Amino acid sequence: MWWHNLGITPLEGLWVVLSAFGIYAAFFVLIRLAGQRALASWSTMDKAIVIAFGSVLGRVVLGYTPTLAAGVIALATMFALFRLEALLRRTRRGAYLSSTPILLMAGDQVVASGLRAARIVEDEVYFKLRQAGIRNFSEVGLVILEPTGDVSVLRRGELIDPVLLSRITDKGSIPAHLLLPG
Known part of the structure; x- marks a missing residue:
């Protein structure tokens, strides 16, 4: 055949x-x-x-x-x-x-539940902060583990549109002063 x-x-x-x-x-x-x-x-x-x-x-x-x-x-x-x-x-x-984005830091505070959910340790977050050029925790707006496995570091300064955070876990940990009103 x-x-x-x-x-x-x-x-x-x-x-x-x-x-x-x-x-x-x-x-x-x-x-x-x-x-x-x-x-x-x-x-x-x-x-x-x-x-x-x-x-x-x-x-x-x-x-x-x-x-x-x-x-x-x-x-x-x-x-x-x-x-x-x-x-x-x-x-x-x-x-x-699809995985959901996981909040790892909100402002200068580490979100322990996010670290547990993401199965990562604080040192790995600090590594990503250094990669993003963060020199001081006061520069951090949000740190998010994305569904792709990438880590996004949003700096303080400009307010963050809540629409960008729609699927993020533990949104209640995000300080209101970091977000656009709405």
Whole structure:
């Protein structure tokens, strides 16, 4: 048969699709359990671990004897799942797929509940403050862990439009004097 020339049978191709779906779903759940911190800035060790993960995931998806056809099927499946997830995120029901921004600091006060929810420590926040050029806590307006894993540092000075903070957790910790009236 022609598929033997490709190195994969239709049944093996189906297993590649199912494996790719299973790994994608498992990875999604594990990232959600690990929290947004898993997506934040990575150390050298984190990068090495990601490379190792990629190798393990590739072997699981492609099966015992990887072939070009299996690789193409797996890649197409992963891209299709990625696109499906992006489409679902745009729907009202897709909100559960997205993380919410987490408030880490409000003014010069660290928000302990935000640190716990983000699974990060104060030293990591201080690192991000230094990266943003903050020299003194009095310069800090808000520090937010974004759904992407990035940390936003908003400086004091200009009032912050509350619309920009609509999905942030623990909004009650934000001092009113930092916000535009409204």
